Structures are given as C-alpha cells and as structure tokens.
C-alpha cells in the first residue's frame with residue numbers, strides 16, 4: 001500500500017480501540033499539525049502559484065478533519081486533551097534534509113509530508129477495517145481516501161519542482177528509512193504510536 005515497506009499489525013487497532021479518548025485526542029492534533037505543515041510550506045515557497053493553491057486547500061481540509069474529530073470527541077462526552085508529542089514524526093523530521101540548497105530542502109519537506117500522509121492513510125485503513133465501532137469505521141474510511149489524495153499531491157509537487165534531487169531515488173530512501181522506523185511502533189493508542 002502506497003509503497004510502504006511494512007504494514008501495520010491489525011492488533012494495533014484493538015489497542016487503539018481500547019482507549020478511544022486518547023486516540024481521538026492524538027488524532028485531532030495530527031490534523032492540526034498537518035494543517036500547520038501545509039501552511040509552513042506555503043510560507044516558504046510562495047512563488048509557486050499552483051502549490052499555494054493546492055496546499056491552501058489541504059490546510060483547510062486538515063482543519064476540517066480537526067473539526068470533525070473534535071465534534072466526535074464532544075458528542076461522546078470526551079475532552080480534547082493537550083497536544084501529544086509525536087515521536088514517529090519527530091524521527092522523520094530528523095531524517096529530513098535541512099542543509100543543501102533551498103530547493104533540496106523544499107523537495108525533502110514535500111517528501112516528509114508525503115511520508116506522513118502515506119502512513120496516516122494506512123493507519124486509518126487498519127482502524128477502519130478492524131474497529132468494532134461502526135461510526136468510527138466509516139469515519140476512518142472516508143479520511144483514508146482524503147489522506148491518500150494528500151500523499152499524491154505532495155509527491156506530485158516534489159516531482160514538478162525538483163531541480164537536482166532525483167525524487168524517485170530519494171523517495172525510495174524515505175520508504176526504506178520509514179520501513180525500519182515503523183518497526184518500533186504499533187503498540188500505543190496514537191495514530192502513529
């Protein structure tokens with residue numbers, strides 16, 4: 001799925017379902033971070049009109065997702081907890097190239113975003129396929145489709161705007177790194193936990 005090297009053990013969905021308040025809180029903040037990331041990319045690369053247009057749509061969509069998750073939290077009488085640290089994303093952030101040319105950093109930032117979208121999409125599929133809660137199963141199926149679209153958009157712009165980076169090769173490196181990294185996760189009730 002999406003080139004991912006390692007698929008999530010479906011038992012992770014049972015862990016997630018055992019603490020819905022926690023996974024929903026973590027999920028809400030994932031959406032906020034995705035919106036923030038899209039806005040940051042816009043701010044640093046404003047000369048690309050089509051990218052600004054597409055990423056504005058993504059930022060809005062991510063905040064719509066945040067709102068949807070928050071509505072579910074409220075309906076169920078849960079409380080939106082404080083923002084959770086996302087160790088998985090922090091490790092990916094460390095892998096992202098920040099040196100080199102401005103274009104090198106830009107392309108790797110797009111691949112960083114695509115990587116998170118790809119894994120989030122896969123995690124939503126696992127939740128949707130395995131969770132017993134029917135409302136959430138449908139909810140996560142819809143989100144899975146949306147995040148797959150985001151993944152495609154980030155990769156498309158990386159290929160369009162690269163100057164020297166071989167995007168196919170670099171994307172392979174991302175997939176290999178992520179395939180190793182994700183082996184440490186799958187045990188917690190967070191989207192990337």
Ligand SMILES: [Fe+2]
Nearest residue numbers: 031034062065
């Ligand atoms: Fe989202």
Ligand SMILES: [Fe+2]
Nearest residue numbers: 034117147150
């Ligand atoms: Fe997304």
